[in-house]
Amino acid sequence: MKTAWIMALALLVTSAFAQPAATQTLINGAGATFPYPIYSKWFDEYTKVDPEVRFNYQSIGSGGGIKQVTARTVDFGATDGPMSDEQLKAAPSELLHIPTVLGAVVATYNLPNSPKLKFTGEVLADVFLGKITKWNDPKITALNAGVSLPDQPIVVVHRSDGSGTTYIFVDYLSKISSEWDKKVGRGTSVNWPVGLGGKGNEGVSGQVKNQPGALGYVELAYAVKNNLPVASVKNAADKFVTPSIASTTAAAAGAAKSMPDDFRVSLTNPPGDEAYPIASFTWLLVYRDQPNELKGRALAKFLWWMSHEGQKYADDLLYAPLPTPVVKQIEAKIKQITYQGKPLLAAR
Amino acid sequence: MAVVAAVPRVEVQAAPRNLGDQVLRVVLRAAALTLVLLVLAMVVAMVHASWPAMRAFGWRFLVSSTWDPVAEQFGALPFVYGTLLSSLLALLIAVPLGIGAAIYLAELAPAWIRPPIAFLVELVAAVPSVIYGLWGIFVLAPLLRVWVQPVLGKTLGFLPLFQGPPYGIGMLAAGIILAIMVVPYITAVSREVLLAVPNTQREAALALGATRWETTRIAVLRYGRSGLVGAILLGLGRALGETMAVTMVIGNRPEVAISLFAPGYTMASVVANEFAEATSDLYLAALIEIGLLLFAVTVVVNALARLLVWSVGGPVKAIRE
Numbered sequence: 001m002k003t004a005w006i007m008a009l010a011l012l013v014t015s016a017f018a019q020p021a022a023t024q025t026l027i028n029g030a031g032a033t034f035p036y037p038i039y040s041k042w043f044d045e046y047t048k049v050d051p052e053v054r055f056n057y058q059s060i061g062s063g064g065g066i067k068q069v070t071a072r073t074v075d076f077g078a079t080d081g082p083m084s085d086e087q088l089k090a091a092p093s094e095l096l097h098i099p100t101v102l103g104a105v106v107a108t109y110n111l112p113n114s115p116k117l118k119f120t121g122e123v124l125a126d127v128f129l130g131k132i133t134k135w136n137d138p139k140i141t142a143l144n145a146g147v148s149l150p151d152q153p154i155v156v157v158h159r160s161d162g163s164g165t166t167y168i169f170v171d172y173l174s175k176i177s178s179e180w181d182k183k184v185g186r187g188t189s190v191n192w193p194v195g196l197g198g199k200g201n202e203g204v205s206g207q208v209k210n211q212p213g214a215l216g217y218v219e220l221a222y223a224v225k226n227n228l229p230v231a232s233v234k235n236a237a238d239k240f241v242t243p244s245i246a247s248t249t250a251a252a253a254g255a256a257k258s259m260p261d262d263f264r265v266s267l268t269n270p271p272g273d274e275a276y277p278i279a280s281f282t283w284l285l286v287y288r289d290q291p292n293e294l295k296g297r298a299l300a301k302f303l304w305w306m307s308h309e310g311q312k313y314a315d316d317l318l319y320a321p322l323p324t325p326v327v328k329q330i331e332a333k334i335k336q337i338t339y340q341g342k343p344l345l346a347a348r
Numbered sequence: 349m350a351v352v353a354a355v356p357r358v359e360v361q362a363a364p365r366n367l368g369d370q371v372l373r374v375v376l377r378a379a380a381l382t383l384v385l386l387v388l389a390m391v392v393a394m395v396h397a398s399w400p401a402m403r404a405f406g407w408r409f410l411v412s413s414t415w416d417p418v419a420e421q422f423g424a425l426p427f428v429y430g431t432l433l434s435s436l437l438a439l440l441i442a443v444p445l446g447i448g449a450a451i452y453l454a455e456l457a458p459a460w461i462r463p464p465i466a467f468l469v470e471l472v473a474a475v476p477s478v479i480y481g482l483w484g485i486f487v488l489a490p491l492l493r494v495w496v497q498p499v500l501g502k503t504l505g506f507l508p509l510f511q512g513p514p515y516g517i518g519m520l521a522a523g524i525i526l527a528i529m530v531v532p533y534i535t536a537v538s539r540e541v542l543l544a545v546p547n548t549q550r551e552a553a554l555a556l557g558a559t560r561w562e563t564t565r566i567a568v569l570r571y572g573r574s575g576l577v578g579a580i581l582l583g584l585g586r587a588l589g590e591t592m593a594v595t596m597v598i599g600n601r602p603e604v605a606i607s608l609f610a611p612g613y614t615m616a617s618v619v620a621n622e623f624a625e626a627t628s629d630l631y632l633a634a635l636i637e638i639g640l641l642l643f644a645v646t647v648v649v650n651a652l653a654r655l656l657v658w659s660v661g662g663p664v665k666a667i668r669e
Contacts, residue, residue, distance in 0.1 A: 002349060033624075061624030087627070103480050155515065160600030160617075162417075164626025184418065188625035191416035197600025198519050199481075199592075199621060206485040206596075240382070 015022045030058040031065020031078030034164050035282045038317045051281045069285045077285035080164020082264035094288040099264045099281040102320035103168045104220040104248040106230040114229035115147045118240050121176030130194035157207045157216030160197030162188040168280040172268035221318035235277040248320035249277035256325040293339040300337045300344045398637035415602040422634035426602040430612035435587040437523025446534030454542035473532035481596030484525045489516030511608045520608040522598040530583035559562030577657045591616040615642040
């Protein structure tokens with residue numbers, strides 16, 4: 001028994017040394033947890049494209065990602081919410097936001113027979129403010145003609161852990177409701193006026209499932225995978241849109257025309273008939289002027305690959321791919337990445 | 349009635365004669381010192397990191413109930429309250445259960461039944477806390493909501509402790525989950541303590557005509573009192589610091605509510621929940637100050653418990669009645 005252990009250990013040690021360490025470039029990153037599944041898929045697939053480059057990504061949360069990339073302890077960061085102006089100023093040199101995929105946040109609920117429900121942003125805000133407390137409130141029934149809603153209190157469930165999902169949801173409510181904006185505001189954690197907190201998507205959906213009359217919010221991908229009932233929400237074009245991958249991509253397409261040059265944009269409540277209004281980019285954070293030529297070039301090449309070939313993996317993992325006009329804008333941005341002032345990607 | 353006095357403790361202090369002894373002494377002293385230094389370093393690091401929050405809020409941090417990361421207003425009262433109340437609830441349930449089980453295992457149970465039960469108890473202690481948390485959400489909370497809370501509300505609803513809508517999730521659920529997690533610790537350690545009580549104690553009591561219960565109470569429990577308190581403190585330590593299972597069932601609402609049905613929050617949970625995404629310096633400092641507070645609360649609670657034991661008659665002393 002003991003010798004078996006020693007043998008295994010010896011094997012481990014020799015295999016660790018046997019890696020062709022000399023030719024490989026290791027690029028370290030850290031940040032958002034929400035896009036972790038697709039990032040690890042990309043990093044895995046990319047080893048087939050460029051076997052010389054390996055990525056190591058720690059999904060420690062957006063806050064940690066911003067902190068580590070600012071301190072230059074990692075080569076790139078990842079975040080679900082754009083960095084603030086102060087945060088960008090605190091960075092040692094200019095940081096670029098590169099959108100990678102999109103996610104959406106959906107309202108899910110526990111009602112008998114799981115009817116299809118419709119909400120407006122105003123009604124969602126009033127429920128989460130504690131102003132609408134019953135399912136048969138006239139404001140809800142007016143939107144859902146034909147659905148019999150019970151005379152039951154609404155049990156609000158929200159995320160208890162700091163999360164990009166929360167940020168997207170309250171960012172949307174802040175845009176729709178001035179009262180929400182004043183009283184609660186936006187952040188990865190907020191001071192919720194009412195409700196129970198659940199840890200993670202699984203915590204929220206677990207509480208919703210076990211609490212008749214509950215209403216909570218989770219990521220679209222999580223809701224689809226677990227077949228949760230989801231509400232359609234009225235968008236800026238006054239259309240009720242069911243959350244889906246297509247309607248999430250449509251949200252980015254709607255916002256593409258007014259896209260700011262640095263991509264630091266909130267996609268919630270965008271224009272467009274098909275756009276689902278509670279959607280957002282998730283970003284990678286990279287320095288415009290790379291400190292290391294080898295790593296910088298590898299990173300720029302990877303960014304190009306993920307915004308083109310890499311996008312085909314999004315659907316399977318239930319992320320919404322970037323719309324074409326945004327990819328064009330990203331191409332221009334990636335070409336701006338330099339090493340000592342010289343662009344790292346030759347003209348394509 | 350005078351029962352056997354405990355073995356007097358003799359301080360053995362051999363003078364270091366040879367090199368080996370001296371080396372051993374230095375090494376062991378270094379080990380002990382390292383522990384002390386580690387604790388001190390932790391305190392210094394936490395005070396340093398939480399300084400911005402201490403400067404901004406001062407003592408208000410301890411009495412304020414506002415926790416608003418957006419407006420950067422932070423107060424720790426609901427978390428301190430939640431930690432203390434959930435741990436107290438846990439001990440109220442777990443101590444009688446744990447020590448009762450230990451007495452049975454050590455004193456009364458037939459010999460063949462002891463090993464399997466002791467094994468199961470240790471197995472329960474090894475279950476990861478996230479499992480308890482999930483079980484809490486999917487089994488315990490619905491059970492409380494549908495059966496326990498309506499009954500409690502109807503019979504004891506006149507007490508403010510049992511009022512409000514039954515969510516299942518809340519302080520009561522947290523207390524019960526913690527009790528379940530703590531029981532195996534208290535049982536396992538108490539059992540060892542009781543087994544270590546010399547048989548002469550029992551024989552002496554029995555010889556004097558004590559009944560089974562009197563023997564257990566006077567000769568065994570009293571003798572092992574400080575060990576039993578140690579077992580309870582071990583359980584309390586786990587209850588105070590438990591994060592995952594509690595956060596999944598307590599409702600995570602930073603509010604001081606009297607009712608056990610209401611959701612609450614604990615110090616360990618809020619740190620675990622919000623640390624990763626705390627981007628502003630003041631926010632981070634406030635979370636670290638919560639960590640420091642948890643440290644302080646643990647020390648104070650432990651000190652109070654030890655004081656309690658000493659005040660009722662010292663750890664091991666001759667017992668006279």
